[in-house]
Amino acid sequence: MAKNNSNLEPNRNHVPTETNSSSLKGTLIFTMSIGLFIVLSWSAIFFLFLNRM
Amino acid sequence: MHLHRYEKIWLTFGIGSLVIFLTVLGVSAFAFGQQPPSHMAKVDPQNVRDAAPFDEPGLRQINETTYQANIIAMAFTYQPNKIEVPVGSTVRFHVTSSDVVHSFTIPNTNVNFMVTPGHINMAEHTFTEAGSYLVLCNEYCGTGHHYMQMTIEVVE
Amino acid sequence: MRNSALKVEDYNSNIGTTVAPKDAKLSMAHIYIAFSAFLVGAIAGLLQGLVRGGMIELPNWLGYYQILTAHGVLLALVFTTYFIFAFLFAGMSRTHGAFSDRLRKLGWTGFTVLTIGTLLAAILIILNEASVLYTFYAPLTAHPLYYVGLTLFVVGSWISGATLLGHYFGWKKAHKGERTPLFGYMTVATIVLWIIACLGVAVLVLLQMIPWAFGLTDEINVLLSRTLFWYFGHPLVYFWLLPAYIAWYVSIPKIIGGKLFSDSLARMAFVLFLLFSIPVGFHHQLMESGISEMWKFIQTVLTFVVIVPSLMTAFSIFGTFEQTGRAKGGTGILYWLHKLPWKDVRFFAPFMGMIIFIPAGAGGIINASFQMNAVIHNTLWVVGHFHLTVGSTVLLTFFGISYWLIPHLTGRKFTPFLNRLGMVQTWLWAIGMFFMSGAMHLIGLLGAPRRTAYTTYQNHPDALVWFEGIFTNYVTIAIGGVILFVAAVMMFYNFIYMTWLAPKGDTEFPISEPAEDASETPKVFENWKLWIGIAIVLILFAYTIPIYDMIVNAPPGSPTFDFLIK
Numbered sequence: 001m002a003k004n005n006s007n008l009e010p011n012r013n014h015v016p017t018e019t020n021s022s023s024l025k026g027t028l029i030f031t032m033s034i035g036l037f038i039v040l041s042w043s044a045i046f047f048l049f050l051n052r053m
Numbered sequence: 054m055h056l057h058r059y060e061k062i063w064l065t066f067g068i069g070s071l072v073i074f075l076t077v078l079g080v081s082a083f084a085f086g087q088q089p090p091s092h093m094a095k096v097d098p099q100n101v102r103d104a105a106p107f108d109e110p111g112l113r114q115i116n117e118t119t120y121q122a123n124i125i126a127m128a129f130t131y132q133p134n135k136i137e138v139p140v141g142s143t144v145r146f147h148v149t150s151s152d153v154v155h156s157f158t159i160p161n162t163n164v165n166f167m168v169t170p171g172h173i174n175m176a177e178h179t180f181t182e183a184g185s186y187l188v189l190c191n192e193y194c195g196t197g198h199h200y201m202q203m204t205i206e207v208v209e
Numbered sequence: 210m211r212n213s214a215l216k217v218e219d220y221n222s223n224i225g226t227t228v229a230p231k232d233a234k235l236s237m238a239h240i241y242i243a244f245s246a247f248l249v250g251a252i253a254g255l256l257q258g259l260v261r262g263g264m265i266e267l268p269n270w271l272g273y274y275q276i277l278t279a280h281g282v283l284l285a286l287v288f289t290t291y292f293i294f295a296f297l298f299a300g301m302s303r304t305h306g307a308f309s310d311r312l313r314k315l316g317w318t319g320f321t322v323l324t325i326g327t328l329l330a331a332i333l334i335i336l337n338e339a340s341v342l343y344t345f346y347a348p349l350t351a352h353p354l355y356y357v358g359l360t361l362f363v364v365g366s367w368i369s370g371a372t373l374l375g376h377y378f379g380w381k382k383a384h385k386g387e388r389t390p391l392f393g394y395m396t397v398a399t400i401v402l403w404i405i406a407c408l409g410v411a412v413l414v415l416l417q418m419i420p421w422a423f424g425l426t427d428e429i430n431v432l433l434s435r436t437l438f439w440y441f442g443h444p445l446v447y448f449w450l451l452p453a454y455i456a457w458y459v460s461i462p463k464i465i466g467g468k469l470f471s472d473s474l475a476r477m478a479f480v481l482f483l484l485f486s487i488p489v490g491f492h493h494q495l496m497e498s499g500i501s502e503m504w505k506f507i508q509t510v511l512t513f514v515v516i517v518p519s520l521m522t523a524f525s526i527f528g529t530f531e532q533t534g535r536a537k538g539g540t541g542i543l544y545w546l547h548k549l550p551w552k553d554v555r556f557f558a559p560f561m562g563m564i565i566f567i568p569a570g571a572g573g574i575i576n577a578s579f580q581m582n583a584v585i586h587n588t589l590w591v592v593g594h595f596h597l598t599v600g601s602t603v604l605l606t607f608f609g610i611s612y613w614l615i616p617h618l619t620g621r622k623f624t625p626f627l628n629r630l631g632m633v634q635t636w637l638w639a640i641g642m643f644f645m646s647g648a649m650h651l652i653g654l655l656g657a658p659r660r661t662a663y664t665t666y667q668n669h670p671d672a673l674v675w676f677e678g679i680f681t682n683y684v685t686i687a688i689g690g691v692i693l694f695v696a697a698v699m700m701f702y703n704f705i706y707m708t709w710l711a712p713k714g715d716t717e718f719p720i721s722e723p724a725e726d727a728s729e730t731p732k733v734f735e736n737w738k739l740w741i742g743i744a745i746v747l748i749l750f751a752y753t754i755p756i757y758d759m760i761v762n763a764p765p766g767s768p769t770f771d772f773l774i775k
Contacts, residue, residue, distance in 0.1 A: 023531065023532060023535055024057060024059045024528055024531055024532075025059075025531075025542050026527070026531045026534075026542050026543045026545065026546070027059060027524060027527045027528045027530075027531045028059040028062065028063060029542065029543070030523075030527050031059075031063040031067075031520075031523050031524050031527065032062075032063065032066060034523055034567050035063070035066050035067055035070060037567060037568075037571055038067075038070060038570070038571045038574060039070050041568075041571045041572070041575065042070075042074060042571065042574055042575055042578070045575045045578075045581060045584055045585070046077070046578075046581060048584055048654065049163060049580070049581045049583070049584050052161065052162050052163045052584070053087070053163060055471075055473075055726065055729075056474075057524075057528070059524075060474075060521075060524045060528075063520070063523075063524050064517070064520060064521065064524075067516075067517070067520040068517060068520070071513045071516060071517075071574075074513070074574070074578060075509070075510060075513055078509070078578055078579045078580065078581065079506060079579075081580070082502065082506065082579060082580055083502075083506075087580050088502045088580060089495045089496060089502065089505060089579055089580045089582060089583065090496055090497070090498065090583075091497075091498060091499075091500060091501055091502045091505060092498040092499075093498065093499060093501065094498075095499075095762070095764035096764060097764065097765040098431075098764065098765060098766075098767050099765065099767070099768065128770075128773050152348070152767075152770055152773070153346075153348050153349050153767075153770050153773060154346055154348075154349075154431065154435075156496075156586075156587055156658075158587070158656070158658065159656075160655060160656020160657075160671045160672075161655065161656055161671065163580075163583040163584065164583075165496060165583045165584075165586050165587070165588075166496045166497065166498075166583070166586075167494075167496050167497035167498070167586075169431050169432055169435070169497055169498060169499065170348060170431050170767045171430075171431055171432065171499075171763070171764030171765065171766070171767065172432065172497075172498040172499045172764065173498060174497065174498035175498075185669070185670070186671070187656075187666055187669045187671040187672060189656075189658055189666060189672075190658070191586075191587040191588060191658030191659060191660075191661065192346075192587055192660075193274065193342055193346075193349075193660040193661070194349070194773065195274075195349065195770070195773030195774055196272065196274065196340075196773065196774060196775065198274070198660070198661060198662070199661045199662040199663070199664035200664065202666045202667070202669070204669070
C-alpha cells in the first residue's frame with residue numbers, strides 16, 4: 001500500500017534470526033530489571049503488612 | 054519449540070520469584086496463622102438481632118487484655134458506633150451485616166475485611182498505641198456510603 | 210465509507226492486505242460507539258476527580274455514584290468491548306479474507322443486540338435507577354431492566370464472537386493442514402476465553418438476579434452471586450488485555466520494521482492465558498467470609514501461574530525490539546534502542562503502555578498475594594492499579610491501534626499532523642496517569658477507600674491526611690484527572706479527524722510476517738478441543754467444591770435493596 005510519510009515507513013529489510021546470545025543481551029537486562037522491580041515492590045508491601053500486624 | 058538461553062534465565066528467575074512469594078505467603082498463613090479473614094459462621098441476615106452474639110452488639114471482655122467486639126454493619130453506620138478499650142488490648146471483631154455488603158476497615162492496620170449478609174466475618178488486632186482509630190466502610194453500600202464510619206478509642 | 214480508489218475487485222484478489230469494505234463498515238460502526246462512550250465516560254471521570262478532591266459539588270440531579278457507575282460501565286465495558294470487536298472484525302477480514310455475507314450478517318446482529326443492551330443500561334443509569342456500579346453486587350438492587358440490558362450486552366458479544374469463530378474455522382476448513390495466521394489464532398483464544406467467562410455472569414444474571422429483581426424469587430444467595438461475578442470478572446480483564454497483546458505480537462513488529470521473535474512462544478502465551486485466567490476469581494474475594502483459606506490459596510497459586518505468560522510476553526516483545534534494532538545496524542548492549550521509531554505514535558503509544566505494564570503487573574502480583582491483600586483491598590490503591598492496567602496499558606495500545614485502524618477503515622491517510630497529535634496525546638495521558646494513579650496507590654496505602662464520594666469522616670485525623678500530603682493528596686489525583694481529561698478530549702478529536710477530516714488515501718493495516726520459527730510450531734497448539742477441555746477441568750477443579758458448599762450450606766438469602774441507591 002502507498003505510504004504517506006517516509007519516516008513512518010516500515011523497514012522491509014530481512015531480519016537475521018541468528019539467536020546467538022550476544023544479540024539479546026539488552027532483552028536479558030531489561031527483563032531482569034523488571035524482575036528486580038517486582039521483587040522489590042512486593043517485598044516493600046510485605047514488610048508493610050508485617051509492620052501493621 | 055525452542056527457548057533462547059536468556060529466556061530460560063529470565064523465566065527461571067521470574068517463576069522462581071513467584072514460587073518464593075507463594076512459599077512465604079503459604080508458610081506465614083498455614084504455619085503461623087496469618088490467614089486472610091475467612092470466617093465460616095453464618096447468620097440469618099434478615100434477623101441478625103434474634104440470636105447471640107448480635108442480640109447484644111457491643112464490647113465484651115474475654116480476659117484481662119482480650120475483648121470481643123460484636124458489631125452490626127448497616128446502611129450507613131455500625132452498631133455500636135464507638136467502642137473504647139485500654140491500650141495494649143487485643144480486640145476480636147465479629148461483624149455481620151443486616152442489609153447489603155459492607156466492609157470493616159481500620160486504616161493503617163491489617164483489619165480490612167468484607168462483611169457480607171448471611172455471614173459473620175472476623176479479624177483480630179492488638180492496639181499498642183493510644184488514640185482514636187477510624188473505622189470505615191470501603192465497599193459501596195448506597196447513597197450514604199461515604200458517611201459510614203465508627204471510632205475505636207484506645208485509652209491509656 | 211471507503212475510498213473509491215479501492216475497487217470491488219480488490220475485495221477478493223487483495224485478501225491479506227486490506228480489510229474488505231463491507232467488513233470495514235461493520236468495524237467502523239463499533240468504533241463510533243466506542244469513542245462516543247469514551248468521551249462521556251471521560252467527562253464522568255473528570256467530575257469524580259474534582260468531587261473527591263472537594264473542589265466542586267455535583268448538582269442535585271446528578272449523584273456521585275451515578276457518574277461513578279457511568280464511568281465504569283462506559284469505559285471498562287462499552288469502550289473496551291466495542292473497540293475490541295472493531296479491531297478483531299477488521300483484523301480477521303485483513304488476515305483471513307472478507308467475511309461471507311452470511312457471517313457478516315451475524316456480525317451485524319451481534320452489533321445490534323449489543324447496542325440495544327448498551328442503550329437500555331445507559332437509559333437506566335441516566336434515570337438513576339441503576340447506580341450499583343459496574344460490579345452490581347447483590348443485594349443492592351438496580352431496576353430489573355438494567356439486568357436485562359446486561360444480558361443483551363453479553364448475548365450480543367456472544368453472537369459477535371461466534372461470527373469471528375465461524376470465520377476462523379471456515380478458513381481452517383478451506384486450508385486443511387496449514388498453520389492458521391497468528392491474528393486468527395489469538396482472536397480465537399480471546400473469544401473462547403470470553404465465552405467461557407461469560408457463562409458465570411449468564412448464570413448469575415439469568416438464574417439469580419433477574420428472577421430476584423423482578424420479584425419472582427424473594428431472596429438471593431449473596432456469596433454465590435459474588436463468586437459467579439468474579440468467575441467472570443477476572444477473565445474479563447484478560448479479555449481487555451489480550452487484544453492489546455495481539456497488537457503487540459502481530460502489528461508492532463511490522464510497524465518497527467521487524468518480525469516477531471517467536472511464533473510458538475506467542476501461541477503458547479495465549480494458550481496459558483486461556484487455561485489459567487479463569488479459575489482464579491477468589492483472589493478478588495480474599496477478604497470475605499464463607500470461602501475457606503485452602504480454596505482461596507489454591508486459586509492464589511493458579512493466579513500466580515497466569516503471570517507466567519506475561520513474563521514470556523515481556524521477553525518476546527523486547528526480544529523482537531532488540532533483533533529489529535540490531536538488524537537495522539544497532540550495536541552495543543542497549544544502543545540499538547536508538548533504531549526504534551520513537552517518533553512514530555503507532556509504536557510509541559503502545560510502547561508507553563508496555564512500560565506502564567511493569568508497575569501495573571507488579572501491583573497485580575501484590576494484590577493477589579493472599580493475606581497481604583488486606584493492605585490494599587478496596588482502597589484507592591486498587592483504583593490506581595487498574596488505571597494502569599486497563600486505563601493505560603490497554604487504552605494506550607488501543608489508541609496506538611486507532612492511528613492506523615481508523616484511517617485504514619475510512620480510506621484516509623495517517624498524516625504527520627495526526628502523528629504529532631498522537632505523540633502529544635500519549636505524553637499527556639502518561640503524565641496525567643503518573644499523578645493520578647501514583648497518588649491513588651499511595652493514598653490507598655494510607656487507607657483511603659475506593660468508590661467513595663467526598664468525605665473527611667467528620668474530620669477524623671486518619672482521613673485528613675489524605676488531603677494534606679504533598680503528593681499523597683486528593684488534589685494530586687484531581688490534577689492528574691484534569692490532564693487525563695485533556696488527553697481524552699484530544700483522543701476524541703483524533704477520532705473525529707481520522708474518521709472525517711484527514712486527507713483521503715491509504716493507510717496500512719500492519720501485520721507482521723510469520724516469525725522465522727513459525728514452520729516449526731507444534732501442531733498441538735491448533736487443537737482447541739484439548740485446550741478448552743483442560744480449561745474446563747481446571748475450572749471444575751477450582752470451583753466445584755467451594756460452589757457446592759456455598760449452595761448446600763447457604764445461610765438464609767437476602768431480599769432486594771433498591772431504595773439504598775436512590
